[in-house]
Amino acid sequence: MSRLLEMKGLTKRFGPVLACDNVDLKLDAGEIVGLLGENGAGKSTLVKMLFGIYEPDAGEIYFDGQLADIEGPGDAIAQGIGMVHQHFQLVPPLTVAENIMLGAEVVPEGGPGSVVGVMNMAAAEERVLELSKRFGLKVDPSAVVEDLPVGVQQRVEILKALNRGARLLILDEPTAVLTPKETDELLKVMRSLADTGVGIIFITHKLREVLAVTDRVTVLRNGKYIGSAETAESTQQSLAEMMVGRSVVLRVEKGTAHPGSSVLEVRDLRVRDDRGSAAVQGMSFDVREGEILGIAGVEGNGQRELVEAITGIRHSESGAILFGGIDMTNATPREVSEWGVAHIPENREKDGLVDNYSVADNMVLNTYFKEPFASRGIRVVDAIRKWASKLIEKFDVRPRTITSPVKSLSGGNKQKVIVARELSAENKLIVASQPTRGVDVGSIEFIHNQLVHQRDKGRAVLLVSAELDEILSLSDRVAVVYEGRVVAELDGATATREEIGLLMAGGSASEAAVS
């Protein structure tokens, strides 16, 4: 196969931060290269330079053997480079065909219509159908994008790039939003695209997927090129060590659980989402002392509303939430927190932290009004500082400063601030929603150990996560949710990835048992 892309010594600086430092990357036609690295390692910066979104400070890009000068996304597309962004670049109210044709509209030459650019949408839809057949990506060209499931929207993104004649495809964390089944389908599609000669750069931090589909892996850390490896000669362990720079324990060390009595009982709970449609449609489950109950499910199946109902943020329509036997349904967030429920929210910037407050003030967001942090309504700054200093040591928050605003911290350290605050109070129940989203491997390890530690101290942990690996490695029991209901409860020790994956996608328990 011929060399399609060669990036030499690419460097990009944002102010004092060196986001990409002298990075090399090579790719042949028909090859899939995994670009691996923790958050902030420089993966996105590197491909954004390739796609013309950022201009490199130094370095050269050879595309098809020629020194390429890429002036912007439009230019990149014209040269045959396509990108599927992490956040879809699709216009939700437009149709599939309109989205695919945007920027490359079918406008017949000649006639009065061509003066004002009248499009031929029928021809456009025809073309989309033809493309979708050729590459085996099934879509309905006249469907409105916002009505489509995420997996199909992603297909539209890929078709959009292929329609523009992409010979090099960049996929930026494409599996983050997919169900396990959709992920498997995507990996198949990637392989068949590569077989037609398309070169693919696959950005991810999921080692399993890298091993399943790539030919080679390039690893970045702190903006630096660490190395490349043949996938066939790599293991999860070896790649993780390259990413983090030290040996990592991928499996969480945890002993058997010793569950006690029920702490949280959810009974036939019904909750509506922001738009007023039923999101939680009659969920029932228990969480006991000393166990971790994992809620597995594709995002948008009622998990967010469930967590918000339990923590008092959202109104419950009907049903009951019992906490140590007390009815906690529709209690206020303050009551819920005072009764002993810790909450690690899904959206840490929005619900977990006040971005402009200092680390110290964020450490007492739920206790600032109580002794010793306040006395007769006046804040006791000394006490707050002392407490915060203790916590950043204990929970390894970096940098070790309590006065800087929390927004200056990295995602992983922000999350550690929340974890420190929530887990250091005397709580009976911990509700952790996507606790390691966007967090680096080192912090993930730390947070996981903390959750297991809480369990071992006899606390009940409700873990909500879209990451199957996280569910599998932490949960003592797994409840799978689909369309607002608990469709199955499994033993965490014996549940398999395939079984949960099938249930998450709406398959029945009997199907899951057969597979």
Add this chain to the structure above:
Amino acid sequence: MSTIKPIPLVLAGLSLLAAILLYAWDGQQTEAVVSRAVVEAGPLLLGALCGLLCERSGVINIGIEGTMLMSAFAGFFIASYSGVIWIGMLGGLAMSAVVGLFLAWTSVTLKQDQIIAGTIINIFALGFTSFYYVQGRTMPGVPRVAIPVLKDLPFVGPMLFDHGILTYSAMFIVVAVHLMLYRTRWGLRTRAIGEHPSAADTVGVNVITLRYRNVILGGLLAGVAGLHLLQSASSFQRGMTNGKGFIALAVMLFGRYRPFGAMGAALLFGLLGGIQAQLQFKQALDIPPQFFGMIPYLLTIIVLAAAGLAARPPAAAGTPYEGA
């Protein structure tokens, strides 16, 4: 465009019903009411199309009122001094394009708050035009065109086909905007940059240029709206827009950001204006006339409160584009 559009349909139905009832009541009076409705709907529709074009591109334009006023002011005095109505109209359009350019510059390039930029336009326009206003001048009238055969049709003829040219231009422009928005490359790109600008940017559409172009184009439409007011009033008066630029916003919202929706809404508001004027004129009811005058403004408040909830604005409206 397969979604059902109930509001314009309901509007059209209501207007028709009202027209029939009125006609049954008194033919001559109805003629007066509907004819006036068509004339009053013109500036509202054009103003609404201005707002629609800007907001569909991602820029909220609440400076329609000020743009209309500036255009009417420039149009009147240039026509008055030159003695040629066409030169005056060109001057009005040029002025409205400049106002559009100002809004585009502050909101697209400087990335300032768009509501504040619009407010500046409104306050400036009122102050500027009132200060430089000179009393006692006149201008040549805007040509009135009665369409030969159509105007002789019974009932609809005099109501629809005997108006100033700007009234016709409103009808023509709404069709043009609709076709352009849904059928052309420009329209597809415009709809895209108002909903998800980075999606357009990453396929090579220049969001900044297109927003500039559309906001200036929107300014021109508001300019036509201002000239339309001038056509009806035949001279400039201080504060002559009298809130019509804001009613146009309600019209845009009520029409759910769609050209024909806006047309339906504009006709409804126009009809109310027509009825209101007739009631005042006839003194049919023994109520102070100001109460009738209130009707369009009351309706605006109700529409903004109620229909505003149902209409979904373009997702990126009001947000400056920061790049992909």
